[in-house]
Amino acid sequence: SAVISQKPSRDICQRGTSLTIQCQVDSQVTMMFWYRQQPGQSLTLIATANQGSEATYESGFVIDKFPISRPNLTFSTLTVSNMSPEDSSIYLCSVTDGEKLFFGSGTQLSVL
Amino acid sequence: RKEVEQDPGPFNVPEGATVAFNCTYSNSASQSFFWYRQDCRKEPKLLMSVYSSGNEDGRFTAQLNRASQYISLLIRDSKLSDSATYLCVVNGGGSYIPTFGRGTSLIVHP
Numbered sequence: 001s002a003v004i005s006q007k008p009s010r011d012i013c014q015r016g017t018s019l020t021i022q023c024q025v026d027s028q029v030t031m032m033f034w035y036r037q038q039p040g041q042s043l044t045l046i047a048t049a050n051q052g053s054e055a056t057y058e059s060g061f062v063i064d065k066f067p068i069s070r071p072n073l074t075f076s077t078l079t080v081s082n083m084s085p086e087d088s089s090i091y092l093c094s095v096t097d098g099e100k101l102f103f104g105s106g107t108q109l110s111v112l
Numbered sequence: 113r114k115e116v117e118q119d120p121g122p123f124n125v126p127e128g129a130t131v132a133f134n135c136t137y138s139n140s141a142s143q144s145f146f147w148y149r150q151d152c153r154k155e156p157k158l159l160m161s162v163y164s165s166g167n168e169d170g171r172f173t174a175q176l177n178r179a180s181q182y183i184s185l186l187i188r189d190s191k192l193s194d195s196a197t198y199l200c201v202v203n204g205g206g207s208y209i210p211t212f213g214r215g216t217s218l219i220v221h222p
Contacts, residue, residue, distance in 0.1 A: 042214035103155035
């Protein structure tokens with residue numbers, strides 16, 4: 001299984017600001033995923049981060065709001081832009097071995 | 113109809129009880145099935161894969177019924193530490209993106 005380091009683990013932010021979340025994987029992986037989990041809800045896929053090309057966003061998520069970088073096969077960032085209280089959530093990065101998913105420890109974001 | 117459905121619970125059981133969760137999926141072409149465990153405010157962690165022949169890991173037994181398109185998780189001799197949310201995950205069937213159920217909450221009390 002992959003070891004994923006995600007940071008920050010939590011943050012409290014003011015509305016209108018942006019936060020960038022980082023994920024570092026201990027091995028090269030083709031696909032990385034970014035999920036959001038709102039309180040009491042299951043995981044919702046935001047986008048798939050592709051190395052060398054633009055991320056693929058799921059319905060309801062756009063690049064301007066959630067820009068993603070994937071400069072190499074072991075690293076990715078997700079930015080939550082122009083935050084509002086509705087963005088308060090846990091954000092998780094994830095990688096797959098082609099079958100199973102492995103997750104970073106998550107970023108708990110609170111927007112005031 | 114949601115792709116993966118679970119009873120959200122909560123299931124509130126005493127220590128030592130046996131509890132079972134079911135999960136149904138809509139895509140008959142799905143190929144891989146998993147149970148994940150998620151503690152409060154933590155990331156999901158793989159509990160076990162689910163195979164057609166069924167599989168057992170200590171107190172945990174997972175089974176797959178392809179004909180009826182459901183998977184199950186049985187926990188025997190429940191411990192307080194089993195309290196968590198259990199997520200059903202289904203993969204394959206034309207998509208490389210796993211699909212999550214909303215999770216079943218288990219509370220084991222003394």
